[in-house]
Amino acid sequence: MRGRRSITLTAGLVLALGVGTFTAACESGDAGGGATANFGADAAGTLTAWAFDNADDVGKARLGYAAKALPGVTLTMDQTGFDAQKFTARLASGEVPDVVQMDREYVGTYAAQGLILPLDSCFTANQVDPAQRWYANVLDDVRYKDQLWAVPQFYQPPAILLNTTVMRAAGVTPADIDTSKPDVLLAAIAKMYKASGGVPTTLGFNPQAVGQTYLWFVAQGGKLVGDKGVPTLDDPSNVRPLELLKRIVDAQGGFARYKSFTDAFDVFGDQNQFVRGQVGAEVDAQWYANVLAPYKDKAELSAVPFRGSDGKPVAVAYGGSFVIPAKAKNPAAACKWALRLTEDGAWNAAAEARAATRAKDKSVNTGLFTGSPGPDRAIREKFVKSSGNAGFDQVVNTFYDVVATGRSAGLSPAGQQLKQELTTAITTTLLGQKTPQKALQDAQTAAMAAYTSIAGG
Amino acid sequence: MPAALRARKYNRREAVAGYLFITPWIIGFLVFTLGAMIYSLAISFSHFNLATGRMRPGGLDNYRALLDDPRVAGSLRNTLFFAVLAVPLEICLALLLAILLNRVRRGAGFFRTVYYLPKMTPAVATAAVFLLLLNGNTGAINRGLRAAGIEGPQWLVDPAWVRPSIVLMALWGVSGTMVIFLAALKNVPRDLYEVAALDGAGPIRQFFAITLPMISGAVFFNVIILTIYAFQVFDQAYLLFWRDQNNVAPESSLFYAVYLFQQAFRQFNFGFAAAMAWLLFLILMVLTYLQVRIGNRYVYYEAER
Numbered sequence: 001m002r003g004r005r006s007i008t009l010t011a012g013l014v015l016a017l018g019v020g021t022f023t024a025a026c027e028s029g030d031a032g033g034g035a036t037a038n039f040g041a042d043a044a045g046t047l048t049a050w051a052f053d054n055a056d057d058v059g060k061a062r063l064g065y066a067a068k069a070l071p072g073v074t075l076t077m078d079q080t081g082f083d084a085q086k087f088t089a090r091l092a093s094g095e096v097p098d099v100v101q102m103d104r105e106y107v108g109t110y111a112a113q114g115l116i117l118p119l120d121s122c123f124t125a126n127q128v129d130p131a132q133r134w135y136a137n138v139l140d141d142v143r144y145k146d147q148l149w150a151v152p153q154f155y156q157p158p159a160i161l162l163n164t165t166v167m168r169a170a171g172v173t174p175a176d177i178d179t180s181k182p183d184v185l186l187a188a189i190a191k192m193y194k195a196s197g198g199v200p201t202t203l204g205f206n207p208q209a210v211g212q213t214y215l216w217f218v219a220q221g222g223k224l225v226g227d228k229g230v231p232t233l234d235d236p237s238n239v240r241p242l243e244l245l246k247r248i249v250d251a252q253g254g255f256a257r258y259k260s261f262t263d264a265f266d267v268f269g270d271q272n273q274f275v276r277g278q279v280g281a282e283v284d285a286q287w288y289a290n291v292l293a294p295y296k297d298k299a300e301l302s303a304v305p306f307r308g309s310d311g312k313p314v315a316v317a318y319g320g321s322f323v324i325p326a327k328a329k330n331p332a333a334a335c336k337w338a339l340r341l342t343e344d345g346a347w348n349a350a351a352e353a354r355a356a357t358r359a360k361d362k363s364v365n366t367g368l369f370t371g372s373p374g375p376d377r378a379i380r381e382k383f384v385k386s387s388g389n390a391g392f393d394q395v396v397n398t399f400y401d402v403v404a405t406g407r408s409a410g411l412s413p414a415g416q417q418l419k420q421e422l423t424t425a426i427t428t429t430l431l432g433q434k435t436p437q438k439a440l441q442d443a444q445t446a447a448m449a450a451y452t453s454i455a456g457g
Numbered sequence: 458m459p460a461a462l463r464a465r466k467y468n469r470r471e472a473v474a475g476y477l478f479i480t481p482w483i484i485g486f487l488v489f490t491l492g493a494m495i496y497s498l499a500i501s502f503s504h505f506n507l508a509t510g511r512m513r514p515g516g517l518d519n520y521r522a523l524l525d526d527p528r529v530a531g532s533l534r535n536t537l538f539f540a541v542l543a544v545p546l547e548i549c550l551a552l553l554l555a556i557l558l559n560r561v562r563r564g565a566g567f568f569r570t571v572y573y574l575p576k577m578t579p580a581v582a583t584a585a586v587f588l589l590l591l592n593g594n595t596g597a598i599n600r601g602l603r604a605a606g607i608e609g610p611q612w613l614v615d616p617a618w619v620r621p622s623i624v625l626m627a628l629w630g631v632s633g634t635m636v637i638f639l640a641a642l643k644n645v646p647r648d649l650y651e652v653a654a655l656d657g658a659g660p661i662r663q664f665f666a667i668t669l670p671m672i673s674g675a676v677f678f679n680v681i682i683l684t685i686y687a688f689q690v691f692d693q694a695y696l697l698f699w700r701d702q703n704n705v706a707p708e709s710s711l712f713y714a715v716y717l718f719q720q721a722f723r724q725f726n727f728g729f730a731a732a733m734a735w736l737l738f739l740i741l742m743v744l745t746y747l748q749v750r751i752g753n754r755y756v757y758y759e760a761e762r
Contacts, residue, residue, distance in 0.1 A: 085722040091508040113509050113725070199594045210705055256611035259705060260593035263613075416723050420706075427705050433616060446528070450724045 037117055037324070037331035040125035044072040047333040050097040051082040058368065061353035066340040073333050082106075084416065091115055096325040099334035104141040104152060104318040105415050108229050111149040112413030112455040116323040118147040122335035133342065138371045140408035141318055144229055149411075150321035151338035155371040156286040157315030157402045158208075158215050164300035164391060166192055166202060166280040177205065177281045179219070180307040182244055186251055192280035193252050200253045200261040206273075206282040209245045209430065210423055214409040215283065217241045217422070219306055219314040224422065225410030231418050231451055233425065234437075234444035240309070242429050242436040255430035267291070274299040285317060286369050286399040289392075293364040296392040303398035305405070315402045316409055319371055347375035355383045366396050369403060376403060417450035501731035508725050519732035529733065532716040533740075535620060535709055540687035543624045547683055548676065551631045555638035556668075569639070576632040584696035587626045588613070598625075613697065616709040623710065626693045634679050641675035642668070670757050677752045684748065685741055689714050713737060 055063065067075065080086075082102045087110075090096050100116075110116045123130050130139055134152055142150040160177055167173070167188075176188035189204030209216065217224055220241035226232040249255050265273040268291055273279045275298045283306060292301060305313030322338035324331050340346060347370050358365040364387040368379050380400055386393050412418050425443035428434045434442070476483075501519055505512040523529050554572060561568055575583070590597050591612035599609030612622040649667045658666060669676070691714035698706035699715050713733070721730035 085718075088508045088722055088725070092510065110508075113506065115508055256593060256614040259614045260595070260611055263588070264592050264595040417719075420719075420723075424706065424708065427707060431614070431616060431707070433708075449526075453724045453726050 037121075037328070037335075038125075039119075039122040039332055039335045041332035042072065043070045043333040043336040045330055045333060046074045046076060047099065047330050047337055048076045048078070048097040049099045049101075049334075049337070050078040051080065051101040052077060053079050053081045053101070055079060057353040057357045058350040061349040062341050062346045065346040065349040066337055069340045069345075070333070070336060073337065075337070091325065091327070094327055096327045098324065098328040098330045099338055100323050100325060101320055102150075102323060104138075104150065104321045104411070105409075105419060107142050107150045107321060107323060107415070108144050108411040108413045109415045109454055110323065110325075111144045111147075111411075112229065115326055116149055117326055117328070117331060118149055119151060119324065119335065120148055122151075122324070122331075122339070123148070126336060126339055128339055133372050133374070135371060135373055135404070135406055137316075137406035137408040138319065141411060142321055144411045144413075150323045151335075151342055152319060152321045152371050153342050154319035154369060155317060155403070155406065156319065156369045157317055157399060157406060158212055158283055158285045158306060159315070159398050159402050160205075160281050160304050160306055161274070161284050161288065161292070161395065162281050162302045162304060163274050163277065163279055164302055166277050170204075170280065172204075172280065174302060174304050177304050178307055178311075180309055180311040182247065186247060188280075189248065189251050195253055198253065198257065200257055202278055202280065203252050203258070203261065203282075204280045205248060205252075206262060206279045207245055207248050208283040209249060209426055212283045212285075213419065213422055213426065214318070215306060215314075215316040216245060218316045218407055218409050219308040220244060221309040224418065225412045229410065229412035229414070229451070229455065231412055231414050231421075231444060231447035233418070233422060233447055234440045238440050239436045242426065242440065245426065246430055246436070249430050255427070255432075270295065270298075272299075274301065286366070289366045289395050289399060292395075293366060293387075293392070296364065296387060296389045300391055301395050302391045303395040305398060305402045313402050313405045315406045317406070318409070342370075342372065344372075344375055344378070347372065347379065351375075351379040351383050364392065364396075367400065369399070373404070376400070412447075412451065413455040414447050414451040418447045421447045421450075497731040497734055500728050501735050503728045505727040505731075506725045507721070507727045512728075515728055519729045520736075522729055523732055523736055528711065528716055529713075529736075531708065532711045532713045535711060536688055536690065536713040538620050539624060539627075539690055539712065540684060542621065543627050543687050543690075544680060544683045546624065547628060547631050547634055548679055550628055551634035551679070552638050552676075554631065554635045555642055556664075558635070558639055559642045569636075572635060573632045575629050578629075580692040581696060583626065583629055584693065587622075587629070588697065591622050591625070614705065614707070616707040619698070619707045619709045623690070623693045623697065623712075626697070627687075627690065634683065637675050637679055638672065641672035645671040673756045674758060677748075677756045680752070681745055681748050684744060688737060688741055688744075691715060691718065 052059065052063075063075075067073075078097065082100065084106070087100065087102075102110075107116070111118070122128075130148060135155060138152045138155050139148060142148055142152050160179070162174055162177060167177075170188075170191040172188045172191050176184055178184055185205065192202060192204035193200070194202040207216065214224070216222075217238055222238040222241045223232050223235045224238070226235075232238075249258050252258050253261070261278075262273075265278060266276075267273070272292070272295065273282065274292060275295050277299075292299070306315065308314040322334075322341070324334045324338075328334055347368065351368055354368060355365055365383050365385065367384040368375070370376055370379070384396060384400075387396070421443035424446075425434075425436075425439040428442075429436050429439045433439075500512065502515055502517070503512050504515045504518070558565065558568055558572065593599060593609065593611030593614060596609075596612070598612070602609040610618040612618050612625075645668060649671070650663055653663050653667055690712050694710050694712045694715050695718070698710040699719075714737075717730050717733045717737075720726040720733065
């Protein structure tokens, strides 16, 4: 009797509490892959857009421009950020938006499954030559199996910001912060690095090992993605960048202490790592120059390009993009809307809005990095003026100088998982848990499992 | 009408009324729990991609893959470690707080509210606070330890300390368990303590001879519930380590539910994820059965007096 009661009680409790782990209500349906769309049709009717979550002055100006250019379109927006789980649920329900903004590194995942439309005919039908409109590396970010799967936007190249005050005090020159010469770089790091009781107080060089993953690997001669988007994390060329990162981090207290130290930075505040002298040099994307602009007179800044193993400046970064789901109800309007948002007129409107904002704030206009060479040039010439601070002007100019050196890390169906596995490989190596080779091998196994699962081998 | 017949009729009416009252729950359970479970069992025998809607039979492929995938075993190990550490600690801490609150006379309501507040805090906010508290260099916990002459660990980075840091965060929400203990403590007859005191029993003896046996039902309930929750732990690990791909996430923070989520929503492997869910269900069934069998020997049920 007691035994039966035990079983009943057990089953009841586990049933009531245990099933929360997996209760996704699902619905079978057609993938819709291979669906075709008439992108040449007039843009009209209702257009539903999701994840256009950058509606600041720049975003609003572009939206206003697109609305004027497409008067027959009624736009309904969901401005919440892109979320893979939410997108999956929406795809399963069949109730998808017409256009979705997502990071370019995730486009391959949906392209490989036929969940979004290839957009070559969108470009052709609207007389847009992608090679003219976007940088080659930006297009490579959304190219899968020789087709373009997204309308790209923004490309904010990384470079190395220098804290001249810290460097000068340690006798380090900008030429010493050279990522193509590890020994020179490590010597500079050793001069600038300071610790108290084993805890870092000043980093010589913050490599942003996890935040700038693609930069480190691709620029240092590594190869992350092969043909057809197959992950190649265990490629022998990836060992060198990982070993270099380990040397840099080990020279500054080891990964655990380095990570805890950088986690405590007041990145967006007036006590940021440059003002407080917590870094001598740091890899940063262009947007961080905007953050530092108000503090240009509190920290003496300059910049140098990130150099590849061949000694040449190089920049690797993804950005945003617009994709059109295969089940979109109004793909023609979606295509035209995305193209309008990324054409010269839209960027000019955005640049004017940004200039007005900066004038109102009495702050520095560091320009916009649109992903398109034409607007980038035009905006730089028309709106980017001297800030009155030579060091900061040099920072702005450095980012503009490296924008043309961009390389793409490639597009893989394993997108999200590839990044996760690479990050895990970096972490386990920097923590000393695995050798670079073993960490990359394990990462490759996991990334390949994801690739096979998504792309079907 | 004979009294026995009247009583039976009354009992039947009462039963019908009872069932009517719980009908909404039964419908919800059948549709959203049992229905979803049966569906997940079905898709665990298939290769199913929720996003594309494509499903093809998979036989036992997903269950075989559970054995082949080292991360299944690894994440189970991490989860087991968490459960073994978190459940006893949470029980002890909750019981200690409940005993303290039970003794408070003046301002009892205030203290109960204060102690319950952490349970009301959203997990995201709690995680944000713990990211600061647990920073190995500048976090308040290590600063406190440093003041006492102890060099604290790198909680969020050192693989050996990642799981204990998640346990610490889990302990923050101990007040739910505490409330159950407090209710149980309130039901312990005061005269038992008076008699024990007359017999010369001190506070510790009273605790083990009276309090613990009298609240054994609540302890038993909490152990089972917390064990099930511990095996399903997701929020804390996900928020601290896995919420985006730029996070540094040591492998020791990969808990079973997090890996299940990754399989379902990042790799679109719903069949495999469903098989993982059923494996967890079976593990919990066995564990709970054992707990019930063993626990029943020690639990005092008032109704069985």
